Amino acid sequence: MTGASTADDLAIEAKGLSKRFGRQLAVNNIDLAVPRGSVFGFLGPNGSGKTTTIRMMLGLAAASEGTISVLGQEMPRQLQDVLPRVGALVEGPAFYPFLSGTANLHRFDAADPHSVRGTRAARVQRALERVGLTHAAGKKVRAYSLGMKQRLGIANALLSPRELLVLDEPTNGLDPQGTREVRHLVRSLAADGATVFVSSHLLAEVEQICTHAAVMSAGSLVAQGTLASLRQSGGRTLRLLTPDAGTASAVLVRLGLTPVTDGAAPTTGVLTASLPDPDGAVAADGVVAPEDIVAALVDAGVRVRGFAVEQGSLEDRFVALTGEGFDIAQ
Amino acid sequence: MLAALAAIPILIAVAVRLSSAVPPGRGPAFLDRITQNGLFVGVTGMLVSIPLFLPLTVGVVAGDTVAGEAGLGTLRYLLVAPAGRVKLLLVKYAGALVFCIVAPLVIALTGAAIGAALFPVGRVTLLSGDTIAPAEAVLRLILIAAYIAVSLLGLSAIGLFMSTLTDVPVGAMAATVVLSVVSQVLDALPQLEWLHPWLFSHYWLGFSELLRQPIGWDSFASNAWLQAGYVAVFGALAYSRFVTKDILS
Numbered sequence: 001m002t003g004a005s006t007a008d009d010l011a012i013e014a015k016g017l018s019k020r021f022g023r024q025l026a027v028n029n030i031d032l033a034v035p036r037g038s039v040f041g042f043l044g045p046n047g048s049g050k051t052t053t054i055r056m057m058l059g060l061a062a063a064s065e066g067t068i069s070v071l072g073q074e075m076p077r078q079l080q081d082v083l084p085r086v087g088a089l090v091e092g093p094a095f096y097p098f099l100s101g102t103a104n105l106h107r108f109d110a111a112d113p114h115s116v117r118g119t120r121a122a123r124v125q126r127a128l129e130r131v132g133l134t135h136a137a138g139k140k141v142r143a144y145s146l147g148m149k150q151r152l153g154i155a156n157a158l159l160s161p162r163e164l165l166v167l168d169e170p171t172n173g174l175d176p177q178g179t180r181e182v183r184h185l186v187r188s189l190a191a192d193g194a195t196v197f198v199s200s201h202l203l204a205e206v207e208q209i210c211t212h213a214a215v216m217s218a219g220s221l222v223a224q225g226t227l228a229s230l231r232q233s234g235g236r237t238l239r240l241l242t243p244d245a246g247t248a249s250a251v252l253v254r255l256g257l258t259p260v261t262d263g264a265a266p267t268t269g270v271l272t273a274s275l276p277d278p279d280g281a282v283a284a285d286g287v288v289a290p291e292d293i294v295a296a297l298v299d300a301g302v303r304v305r306g307f308a309v310e311q312g313s314l315e316d317r318f319v320a321l322t323g324e325g326f327d328i329a330q
Numbered sequence: 331m332l333a334a335l336a337a338i339p340i341l342i343a344v345a346v347r348l349s350s351a352v353p354p355g356r357g358p359a360f361l362d363r364i365t366q367n368g369l370f371v372g373v374t375g376m377l378v379s380i381p382l383f384l385p386l387t388v389g390v391v392a393g394d395t396v397a398g399e400a401g402l403g404t405l406r407y408l409l410v411a412p413a414g415r416v417k418l419l420l421v422k423y424a425g426a427l428v429f430c431i432v433a434p435l436v437i438a439l440t441g442a443a444i445g446a447a448l449f450p451v452g453r454v455t456l457l458s459g460d461t462i463a464p465a466e467a468v469l470r471l472i473l474i475a476a477y478i479a480v481s482l483l484g485l486s487a488i489g490l491f492m493s494t495l496t497d498v499p500v501g502a503m504a505a506t507v508v509l510s511v512v513s514q515v516l517d518a519l520p521q522l523e524w525l526h527p528w529l530f531s532h533y534w535l536g537f538s539e540l541l542r543q544p545i546g547w548d549s550f551a552s553n554a555w556l557q558a559g560y561v562a563v564f565g566a567l568a569y570s571r572f573v574t575k576d577i578l579s
Binding site: 055058059060061062079080083084086088090091092093094095096097108109111112113156 | 402403404406407408409410411412413414417418574576577578
């Protein structure tokens with residue numbers, strides 16, 4: 001958790017937010033806190049309620065219960081004040097296929113009553129440059145590839161200087177270079193002081209660009225916080241390489257751990273055990289420091305050939321929170 | 331679509347020109363007059379377009395207003411821009427209104443032009459027996475086009491409402507066109523006479539007063555009131571629906 005942050009520090013704040021479609025609860029009582037200036041990764045499997053949350057954030061859908069405020073103002077009541085400061089890519093890009101890329105951006109910019117007409121051409125040009133689409137600006141969108149449409153969608157979000165960017169699956173359909181460019185773009189936007197809210201199911205991407213993240217599963221928010229704290233609460237794993245697996249196992253059990261033996265050879269086994277949280281959230285009877293474990297093992301005559309404490313990856317954490325495989329929680 | 335509308339009087343004129351004399355009293359009203367006066371092509375064109383072709387095109391345009399944007403997915407980007415829901419609805423309806431005005435005008439003027447090109451133009455005999463100069467006849471033609479434009483306002487408001495109900499533009503278009511046909515069918519059933527003055531298609535063909543001397547404005551006024559009522563009711567429905575709608579397209 002981000003801890004004690006006041007509403008002013010938050011770019012997006014949801015309290016008890018729920019959305020019901022008929023009998024289905026798409027978003028279930030979530031409390032989201034996106035700090036200003038953060039690059040916030042919004043994770044979750046397909047169908048976990050990410051896009052529905054984004055729709056409520058942008059005033060496209062009304063919340064069934066709870067409130068959501070964006071840039072300190074409640075949505076959708078203050079939508080007309082908030083949205084000009086927000087750039088968004090929602091559920092894939094969408095354009096008029098019979099218009100050129102430039103003409104599409106002109107049209108969307110014209111729909112914003114706050115946009116300045118005199119600077120429109122220059123702003124459209126600049127946005128197209130930022131996403132590397134200048135060469136195809138005059139082509140009809142009908143002839144665009146998926147990646148080009150995606151870039152144009154991002155350009156649309158960048159038409160005006162924005163305080164908050166909401167990018168739903170921004171790298172969808174992009175080639176590896178395009179993905180890299182989007183990462184650079186997100187970093188440069190964050191460097192300019194904007195808050196960037198990126199929804200994604202690509203963990204590697206989030207791990208590379210985000211400072212904070214939240215994980216959705218089946219409509220509920222199951223974790224949120226800084227990336228470091230999320231990784232950490234995923235737990236650390238102890239890996240021990242020893243020929244004396246039996247003795248070592250007994251020692252570890254005595255220390256309150258639950259070792260698991262890997263490897264076929266009984267003589268040189270690999271023992272793994274998850275370590276308690278260093279903050280002491282898991283272990284009730286005190287935290288066992290890794291060095292104390294090694295000392296205890298050596299005291300018991302265990303020949304330690306390898307010892308490592310591995311930090312859990314975000315992927316482990318993600319899978320632990322949202323379930324394995326294709327059986328997406330409903 | 332306007333080109334398709336313009337094709338109707340052209341087709342009529344060319345068909346009449348190429349065929350031998352039409353026996354009076356057969357085919358659409360005024361058809362037999364075309365050979366004597368080309369200006370009647372415009373009237374005939376509008377007359378044959380009223381039952382189906384004009385409602386069809388208006389249904390397509392009005393049904394596409396909101397649902398078309400939803401179908402493309404551009405609706406969410408317009409609203410996030412933020413265009414404002416009420417403003418978007420008004421702009422969209424204004425677009426449909428412009429079409430309602432332009433569509434009959436295109437038929438009337440194309441008709442008059444092609445008629446003048448293929449047939450003699452002279453003084454026009456009105457239904458009351460009076461004759462008027464060709465220039466005044468063109469004015470009457472525009473007046474009839476205005477009458478039809480007003481007639482289509484109610485249907486366009488219905489189309490706008492239908493368009494807020496769905497994300498599939500074809501659905502909204504079809505529903506609108508079907509309603510226009512249903513209304514005309516009901517209007518043709520004598521058993522439902524009490525209902526007739528309330529049907530939006532009731533006055534569609536009632537512009538004969540505009541072809542008399544002096545011009546009668548009664549049906550023009552009744553039609554305008556009826557259409558205004560439809561615009562108010564379906565405009566309000568479209569507003570209340572669209573302002574609270576969850577945009578999930």
